[in-house]
Amino acid sequence: MKITPNQAAFNKPQTHMQKTAKEKEDTVKTNESIANKQVDQYIPSQQEKSVVYEKPMAKPDMPTIDRLKAESEKVHENLMNLVRQLLERQGINMEDAVSGKKEVVVDEQARLEAQTAIGEGGPLSPEKLSDSIVDFANAISGGDKSKFDLLKNAIEEGFNEAKKALGGELPEISQKTYDLVMEKLNKWKDEVSE
Structure with missing residues (x-):
């Protein structure tokens, strides 16, 4: 029997010390490259405490806004039905009435229905309309009285636009509504918050 030695068994694996100079240089470059790369880190944030009181922002009162909108739409629809x-009854269509081609005569039935709508307690009375306008202003501001001037200016602008549309002057009932709105708006501003 003859034994032949296995050459692979005599080849020892190189250790770190036995590596060539080029391999050592490549290893050093790789290690330096890794060290120079930016690494993501978690840095917990620190909350800063405010030294002043910050009033929370008021949010609009959406249920009240939705209620007022529904009421307004109902009143508008009733008024449109009265006109229709x-x-x-006079055989006139809306186009002819708006264009002025045909004269519209307010009959007794329409006059009485309109009088009821704008009369005391009616949905278009100055008292009810002024309540709705001020309630809307309060709801849209979330009750934030610091928005008083903004709200007042917007309401004044709306009444001024109505004046322009009506030839420069408000009818007596509209002027009364405006006066009540301003009175109630000022009262709301001066109320002590609970």
């Missing part, structure tokens, strides 16, 4: 019925 008046025109139908």
Whole structure:
């Protein structure tokens, strides 16, 4: 029997010390490259305490806004129905009435219905309309009285636009509504917050 030695068994693996100079240089470059790369780190934030009181922002009162919008739409629809019925009784369509081609005569039935709508307790009375306008202003501001001037200016602008549309002057009932709105708005501003 003859034994032949296995050459692979005599080849020892190189250790770190036995590496060539080029391999050592490559290893050093790789290690330096890794060390120079920016690494993501978690740095917990620190909350800063405010030294002043910050009033929380007021949020609009959406349920009240939605209620007022629904009421307004109902009143508008009733008013439109009153006009439609008046025109139908006279055989006039809306286009002819708006264009002025045909004269519209307010009959007794329409006059009484309109009088009820704008009269005391009616949905278009100065008292009810002024309540709705001030309630809306309060709701849209979230009750934030610091917005008083902004709200007042917007309401004044709306009444001024109505004046322009009506030839420069408000009818007596609209002027009364405006006066009540300003009175109630000022009262709301001066109320002591609870």
